[in-house]
Amino acid sequence: MRIFLTGATGYVGSAVLDALVRAGHDVTALVRDNEKARRVAARGGHPAIGNLADIESYRGAADAQDGYVHTAFDYVSGRGPAVERAALEMMISSANRPRTAGPRATESRFVIYTSGTWILGRTPEPAFEDAPVNPIALASFRPEHERLVLDAAGPRLRTAVVRPGVVYGAGAGMVGDIFKAAANGLVRVIGDGNNHWPAVYDRDLADLYARVAARDDASGIFHANDEGDERVNDIVEAVAGHLPVRPDVRNVPLDEARAKMGAYADALSLDQIVRSHRARALGWTPTLHSIAGNAARLLHEWRGAREEVRTS
Numbered sequence: 001m002r003i004f005l006t007g008a009t010g011y012v013g014s015a016v017l018d019a020l021v022r023a024g025h026d027v028t029a030l031v032r033d034n035e036k037a038r039r040v041a042a043r044g045g046h047p048a049i050g051n052l053a054d055i056e057s058y059r060g061a062a063d064a065q066d067g068y069v070h071t072a073f074d075y076v077s078g079r080g081p082a083v084e085r086a087a088l089e090m091m092i093s094s095a096n097r098p099r100t101a102g103p104r105a106t107e108s109r110f111v112i113y114t115s116g117t118w119i120l121g122r123t124p125e126p127a128f129e130d131a132p133v134n135p136i137a138l139a140s141f142r143p144e145h146e147r148l149v150l151d152a153a154g155p156r157l158r159t160a161v162v163r164p165g166v167v168y169g170a171g172a173g174m175v176g177d178i179f180k181a182a183a184n185g186l187v188r189v190i191g192d193g194n195n196h197w198p199a200v201y202d203r204d205l206a207d208l209y210a211r212v213a214a215r216d217d218a219s220g221i222f223h224a225n226d227e228g229d230e231r232v233n234d235i236v237e238a239v240a241g242h243l244p245v246r247p248d249v250r251n252v253p254l255d256e257a258r259a260k261m262g263a264y265a266d267a268l269s270l271d272q273i274v275r276s277h278r279a280r281a282l283g284w285t286p287t288l289h290s291i292a293g294n295a296a297r298l299l300h301e302w303r304g305a306r307e308e309v310r311t312s
């Protein structure tokens with residue numbers, strides 16, 4: 001299939017690009033500059049240079065695709081939610097545009113939106129895909145964007161929302177930050193650390209996107225986590241045990257953390273038990289089920305990623 005992908009140079013999107021290319025799709029990826037275009041081409045994608053915030057810069061590249069996968073997010077400009085909404089509207093309208101010619105003119109198309117489990121808020125009891133939403137501040141825009149995508153479904157358009165948990169692997173993200181802090185000798189844990197993170201390995205997450213893209217019956221909301229139900233303390237303890245020098249661990253009260261890092265503190269201290277039954281019903285089986293249980297391997301990945309950045 002011909003698939004338009006946003007965010008292909010990001011943490012989630014680069015794994016998704018690899019999975020889609022591996023599955024044999026023809027992936028056009030939005031990138032911001034030539035250097036990123038080279039990186040995407042080296043991974044087997046077709047780069048299209050543009051900016052998510054400037055719809056006209058990529059409207060042409062997004063035209064006449066069979067599927068649209070949105071994993072980009074603009075964290076920097078302060079206009080992330082507005083930029084995302086406009087991008088989603090454009091992709092939905094491109095997906096709905098009638099095609100006049102070609103063998104695929106009458107086939108259905110799909111749009112996959114990347115949301116996240118923070119939309120659920122605190123959920124110490126297992127939350128399934130039909131659980132009511134109660135977003136933390138950082139995810140306050142998500143319900144509206146999920147609805148926009150889900151409500152766009154029609155006879156010729158299949159739409160899906162993927163809600164990843166905390167992504168791990170490749171040395172990045174919140175778990176990569178723990179590796180970095182631990183290697184530097186001090187890990188700050190927000191709150192008492194007994195909160196659970198609903199985690200997912202980056203390559204397993206990407207495999208779910210490839211499944212949702214390929215399955216005509218895959219629509220609606222898909223949670224994506226390994227169901228390991230690990231506490232932050234378990235993760236930190238496992239990482240600490242694999243380092244030559246044990247780091248110090250300091251528990252930072254939530255109020256103090258909020259004063260320093262704002263709403264992100266609430267995300268780090270969120271207690272979430274999440275279930276991914278709809279993804280599993282597609283045959284999705286995560287290959288990794290635990291951060292703590294794979295700490296040595298993940299530490300190795302983190303060191304590899306750090307080395308790659310240092311030498312590039």
Ligand SMILES: NC(=O)c1ccc[n+]([C@@H]2O[C@H](COP(=O)([O-])OP(=O)(O)OC[C@H]3O[C@@H](n4cnc5c(N)ncnc54)[C@H](OP(=O)(O)O)[C@@H]3O)[C@@H](O)[C@H]2O)c1
Pocket residue numbers: 006007008009010011012013030031032036050051052053071072073074075114115116117163164165166167168173174
């Ligand atoms: N990481 C997680 O643990 C996690 C968990 C749940 C949900 N999510 C969600 O998944 C999505 C992606 O997260 P991520 O961790 O992959 O973030 P990321 O690593 O920062 O990647 C963001 C991507 O968006 C692209 N982008 C940003 N602004 C753009 C613009 N104006 N024009 C074109 N491209 C732009 C970036 O391109 P550049 O390379 O040019 O910067 C990059 O490819 C977000 O919605 C996030 O909330 C992430």
